[in-house]
Amino acid sequence: MKEKLLLDVEIYVAELLNKQLASTNYYHNAIHTRNVVASITELANREQCTKQDTLGLLLAGWFHDTGFIYTDLGHEEESVKIAHSFLKEQNVPEDTRNLVEQLILATKIELKPNNKLESIIRDADCGHIASDDYLDISENLFKEKNAKNGNHLSEIEWMKQNLDFLKGHSFYSDSAKQIWQPKKELNLLEVQKRIYKISQKKKKKKKKSTRFGRGVETMYRVQLKNHIELSAIADTKANILLSVNAIIISVALSNLIPKLDNPSNLFLVYPTLILTLSSVASIILSVLSTRPKISNVAITKEMIKENKTNILFFGNFHKMNLQDFEWGIDYLMDNEDTLYNSLTKDLYYLGLVLNRKYKLLRITYTVFMFGIIISAASFIYSYYINMPL
Known part of the structure; x- marks a missing residue:
């Protein structure tokens, strides 16, 4: 009811x-x-x-x-x-x-x-203030207020109103305080960063480039998300192959190999060997496809200014100290050209990683497929030629 x-x-x-x-x-x-x-x-x-x-x-x-x-x-x-x-x-x-x-x-x-x-x-x-999409949701409220009130608040005025609201807001229920308060604090920091960025642009009187906008941001967001999802799919496929081949080797070690001591079962040696070796090869290739690779290059401020690196990827900035990393992030926020160049590099190198992963996965599936086929054929052939007349 x-x-x-x-x-x-x-x-x-x-x-x-x-x-x-x-x-x-x-x-x-x-x-x-x-x-x-x-x-x-x-x-x-x-x-x-x-x-x-x-x-x-x-x-x-x-x-x-x-x-x-x-x-x-x-x-x-x-x-x-x-x-x-x-x-x-x-x-x-x-x-x-x-x-x-x-x-x-x-x-x-x-x-x-x-x-x-x-x-x-x-x-x-008020749950939206703890949302991952808080700034996008806030923008919808910004549009609604301007459309209805006709006072046309500027972006920085609206962000300052958001900041005041977030600072003065409190959750009332214990559960909301526990699960949403940390996310709200993160959004408060995001609003502060947005205010700082807008203020810096005004001080420097920089005009926003016409080639940068929500369409470009959406393109980067969608493409990076697609690449990350494809990488996750590749890792899942590799894990499946690892599990299947590990089971095959376990079965071979526990059931087939102990029987080879009996002279009457010597005809099983080659089929068992083929099955085991193909499974081991598949496991090695699966591990290679998922093995991470991290850069050992030490990033400098000059490299960031000259667009020679991308500090948005942890594999690049892990050797930087906190002070230099914070400077680098601030520099990206103040320089859209460098920021988008870093995102482009991120997208490109993700593509290279995906290319390597899927090439290895293709080889792995091929080895696994032919290994199973040859092993099955070997077992059938061995049984056939050793079948008593």
Whole structure:
């Protein structure tokens, strides 16, 4: 019954927001609502809420921003009306409706939560500040505010508002403090870095190059992610081959080789030897394909300035001291040409590593395949010629 109710609510709210919400709601929309519901689910499980309390939280999470279809200021009250109307039609008990209305009103930013459930929904509503995509989400809220208020905040003004908010914000539930506070602190540092970078650009009066933008950043992000995923796939394939061949060698050592002491089983020597050697060769090739390689070159500041190295890869900067590494990162943040050049080098060398891995994997699979075929043929042939007439 509860599952059906939640499904009906999800469908109703999604349709309501998608059809009636203003196009300028870049942040307060169905995506934000789903994220809040997901955060509520996580916190409610960690806080060991009862099924009834969890239901109330989830219903409130779905409805808490529906009032935006009518107004921004005081949308919580409108959300309460929408929730009350729908839940009453679904014959939801009055105590559950009252809990949902209480929790929706608790999302008002100026109020402090009075109990555990209010703390959970307040933390879930601000869960994006502990997200890995915080800056992207913040940009959507930035666009929404500028589109609706018409005051056109500058990027640095918006970042400073973010900084003030993050410094003044506190999570209320114990679970959010435990799992989200560290991520929030990291995002606070990211905002500080962004403010510093913007300030430095203004001081130097540098115009942003037209060839650098979100499209270029997306290209690098997607390509680097694809290369890393391909590398992980190659490592997985190599591990599979390692495991399979290790099992084959174990079986050969424990079952076949002890039988070779018997003169009547001498015809098994060559097939067993072929099987074992092909498995050993496959293991060696698999290990070679996954063996890491780290540079031994000592990186200098001159090399960074002249675009001769990439300190974004740990294999290059592991010999640098902390002070030089921090200088190098700051230099990259202040010089887009050098930064993108480092990303290009990273992409190129990842490609070389992938080329080596997949070449070795191809050889490994070939050795393994022919080894199995030849071994099987040898066993069949040996049994055939030694079969008593």
